[in-house]
Amino acid sequence: MNMSITVTVNGKRRVASVEPRLLLVHFLREQLRLTGTHIGCDTSQCGACTVLLDGRSAKSCTIFAVQADGSEITTIEGLSPDGELHPLQQGFWEEHGLQCGFCTPGMIMAAVTLLKDTPSPSERQIREGISGNLCRCTGYQHIVNAIQYAAEKR
């Protein structure tokens, strides 16, 4: 039996009818067609699905869409206005913080909260802060550099 939810996604109010078991990540990807949020595992380890839920990083594969009812959600598509780049996006580009790009949206959305809580993080704090997000391509060093770049630019 479907349930009705109202969420604000990237600044736009959305009313939808969803199965109670529908994961938030599938709601975003398949009903709203916001496919920038990725699915890399089914046990909440990889963080590819990270979005901002009421301003804080959350793994959208671990939340049912119905649990997000009434929430404000920001996905990678809504992180910066069209034509502009968020300092983290700029940092990932400048510092070669990505290769295949699959973990990148989640990594960036996790780093948003990291920098919110710790505006001038040490390298250790950055490495700890993104350890809920897995990347198989970069070996992380350039991701660390990208987050440092963003921390300095803000």
Place this chain on the structure above:
Amino acid sequence: MPATPVLPKLIGERVKRREDPRLIRGRATYVDDIAIVGMQHIAFKRSDIAHGRITAIDTSAAERMDGVEAVYTGAQIAEFLAPMPIGTPFPSPEHRAVAVDTVRFAGEPVAVVVARDRYLARDAADAIVVSYDGLPAVVDVEKAMTGQPTVIHKDFANNLAVPLVPSGTGVSADGSSVDDSAIEQAFAKAEVVIKQRMVNQRLAPTTMEPRGVVAHFEPGKGTMTIWSSTQNPHILRTFIAALNGLGEDQVRAIAPEVGGGFGAKINIYAEEYVTAAISKRLGVPVKWTEDRSEAFVATTHGRDLIGYVELAAKRDGTVVGLKLRLVADIGAYNMLLTAAIPTLTMMMANATYDIPAIRCTLTEVFTNKTPTDAYRGAGRPEATYFVERAMDMLARELKMDPADLRRKNFIKPNQFPFATQTGAVYDSGDYEKALNRALEVAGWDRLKADRDAARAQGRLVGLGLAMYVEVCGIGPSASLPTGGWEHSQVTIERDGRISATTGASPHGQGNETTFAQMLADQFSVPFEHVTILHGDTAVVKQGIGTFGSRSQAVGGTALHLAGAKVKKKMAKFAAALLEAHEDDLVFENGSIAVKGSPASGKTFASVAAFAYRPVPLPEGLEPGLSEEAFFEPTNNTYPFGCHITMVEIDRQTGEPTLLKLVAVDDAGQLINPLIVEGQIHGGLAQGVGQALIEEVVYNDDGQLLTGSFMDYAIPRAIDFPRFELEATVTPTPVNPFGAKGVGEAGTLGSTPSVVSAVVDALSGFGVTHVDMMLRPEKLWRIINGGRS
């Protein structure tokens, strides 16, 4: 003509990747992002036992579900889908995409559901009830090769997929004639022999994007479009066409954005064949997306090779002989390249040393596990690991500095091209230069002093050093069933912009950037005016794909050759316009002019426009500017390097921590050092991961115990210190750029370097070797004298 700014040369520059804007904005399209109206979703029912006969499959509950379009058992699939082909010349048992009467690994597909959405498809697959008569699970590879506890494939006695292949000194190229005299004499005159059984454990490649397929057969046209997360869409096209009774002209294969490959997306998988065949049968678009739990059982694993290493030397450190007996656990079936991967270990057993006699033998064995195939490095990290660990043990035995032992045995720069004992011809190399640079960057003598000082305080600190040589740029057509060339077509468009295709289909390597750098320099046009097209067989007419670190060395060369052809033609059009001789023209800063008089020049765009409306048509020319090239390399390339690591082991917990990693890699000439460094970083992380935390583990029943990220550890950011990278440059003569390849290199030296560092740290406990992965418990037991 308008003044043109001077264009910078881009080859060799750290150009930011042009792929990135779409990726960092979440605007890229991976396979699972594709939706087509009317698309159905596939879910697989998979075997939950490792070995058994299927006695019954009850699909009735699944079929009754509203929204389920179709359910197929393996037997029903077999009615319209032939067995899966392989790409190696070895004999192979029949392998059905969906098991027909026997399952041979946990996770093997046994039935398929097609349904309206992915949740429903999963529900329906879960509603299928399969009954089995269990058979003993074949798990231990060395028991398996004696036929115990049972035989998996009836025509393969003792589970031997490849009974015994010899190679090396005294073995003829086809392996039919074997002369033992040289290798036996070498061992007879040895003053010291290192003997060690080493396990290069099974790994899960683990791309962050799981696999996925969308197949769309259009009955009206009789054509198939297949999107797949693959490293090689052209090879996919060949096999999908063949198994669906279609011509290659009737199949369009597309690799959209691909979220990592690491060798695991070379193979053409059951799910690709099944999805395509079902789309053709139903005449509707069909999608399958792998979830992570499936990926651990359904995507090929890597490595899993036991090496019995014997290294013979004189007491002064001169290596006189090497014996390497290899036993490969290939899992339940041969996949596309499975059987060929361990042969690369034999090929690279010569390593960086001038060893007078080498003998390798290889046996490949079936077990009830997920099949193996390529994983980053594919056979070469295993070779490097066995030889470098043995060299480290020899250094320890002889009380020599591990660097000095290597130096004593290196193939010298004046020996290249160097024909190895194991059938390779190394193109170029200066191993001592890379070693010396690494020692210098690491501060080797100071590190040794630091280690000794730490030990004096009771800390368990160790140093490791490993050399490697890779085979890249794969690699003449004789070495691959698909051919080993690469293809490119370069087109100067009417407006003077350039579009170029490449068969080297990337999945994170940044070819759109590096190849655009090359063409921008070749034509002296702005980087922004060049577009690189890839990953779609309807656009890229021919190609092989991206694996074996071949994109630049083979694909880049094809691009350059196609560019040279079109440039020559364009010069003829410009010569007609300028009333000059084509040989007197230069392409410079967006114009084509007579050498020495740039003011006389025509803009690049105006010459392009003329080529498409050539009035009058210069004699001997056809209109247009589009040329293609196939590049067939004459040899592989052999990059090399040196990886140095320092580790500390917690005496209380046994936990190893990587304190330092220095990598000096020589990939020949570099097009984009930024991208090269990225490749090396990623490879190093995977190499260290193998040493310290990664291992696919099965229990005695053949159940996968490491089936999720909760049990299979891939490295996190917190696991590493900053890596220190340097390069030496030794160009290859094999291609015009002198570029060798770098995609896999990081995984080669790092792994044995870390293991040697851990052994060094534990040397006070009488340890000479520890098998990977180096979990804290294993090290804790060594520290505590084997106590539990």
